[in-house]
Amino acid sequence: MRTPHGCVAIFRTADDRVFALDDRCPHKGGPLSEGIVHGTSVTCPLHNWVFDMTTGQAQGADSGHVATHPVRVQDGRIWLDTRAMRRAA
Ligand code: FES
Numbered sequence: 001m002r003t004p005h006g007c008v009a010i011f012r013t014a015d016d017r018v019f020a021l022d023d024r025c026p027h028k029g030g031p032l033s034e035g036i037v038h039g040t041s042v043t044c045p046l047h048n049w050v051f052d053m054t055t056g057q058a059q060g061a062d063s064g065h066v067a068t069h070p071v072r073v074q075d076g077r078i079w080l081d082t083r084a085m086r087r088a089a
Contacts, residue, residue, distance in 0.1 A: 005085035008069060009033035010078060011053060013040060019053040020071040020080055026064035 001008045007023040009032045017040065023033045030046035041059065043050050050059040051066055058064040070081035 001080070003080070003082055003085065005082055007033075008080060008085075009035075009042075010071065010080075011037050011042060013037060013053075018071050018073050018078060020069040021051070021053060021056060022067045022069075024066070025049060025051075026058070026066055027062070032066065 001010055008020050009023040011019045011021070013019070019040070021032055021042070023031055025032055025044040025046065027044065027047060027049050030044040032042055032044055032051070034045045035042040036045070040053050041050050042053055049062045049064070051057065052059055053068065056066045056068040069084065072079050
């Protein structure tokens with residue numbers, strides 16, 4: 001999803017939870033929106049780093065962090081809170 005403050009990847013898990021993360025892997029910029037979701041984690045499609053979508057932290061031996069953004073679903077619509085993105089820009 002393109003926003004005025006950057007691209008955000010939106011994910012829905014098997015148990016119907018929704019997460020929003022910057023769509024740019026902190027390793028080498030891979031598109032996390034093309035990653036594989038498993039549980040509440042996403043694996044980057046370029047070099048397989050795994051990020052916890054609840055915190056944005058890289059898992060395992062890798063270190064790094066991707067920004068997470070507040071998101072909710074109401075009446076079938078996804079609402080993304082971009083206030084923190086505006087402050088960071
Ligand atoms: S760019 Fe994502 S793991 Fe390398």
